[in-house]
Amino acid sequence: MSATRAFLLEALDRVARGGDIREAELDxxxxxxxxxxxxxxxxxxxxxxxxxxxxxxxxxxxYAAFKRERMRDHLTALMLKGS
Known part of the structure; x- marks a missing residue:
């Protein structure tokens, strides 16, 4: 798994669980x-x-709850896609 994919998975999970991410971290x-x-x-x-x-x-x-649910959707899509 690439470092980028690992970061995306971690960030999606963090936000889905109620956390946050900043633009500078993503960039x-x-x-x-x-x-x-x-x-x-x-x-x-x-x-x-x-x-x-x-x-x-x-x-x-x-809206916040909807966006967190979208994070879960993308997390699932990335996990199903594999590395």
């Missing part, structure tokens, strides 16, 4: 998202949206 771990495979790219996009949507999540608890 440092995945400096070239264009090189990702489709499942990884989809996960990266979801995490990138997460880093941008803090203000929305603070105002809308249902």
């Amino acid at each position: 440092a771990a995945v400096p070239h998202p264009i090189a990702l495979d489709p499942a990884e790219k989809n996960a990266w996009v979801e995490l990138s949206h997460w880093t941008d949507d803090n203000d929305i999540r603070e105002r809308d608890e249902r």
Whole structure:
């Protein structure tokens, strides 16, 4: 498993379980998202949206719950895809 995939799995799991991720952390771990495979790219996009949507999540608890569920969906997709 690549270091990038391992990071994406960990970050998706962390957010799905109620944690957070910051844009700087995502950018440092995945400096070239264009090189990702489709499942990884989809996960990266979801995490990138997460880093941008803090203000929305603070105002809308249902949106935050929905986005955490999306993290679980991407986590499952990456685990099913394998390395």
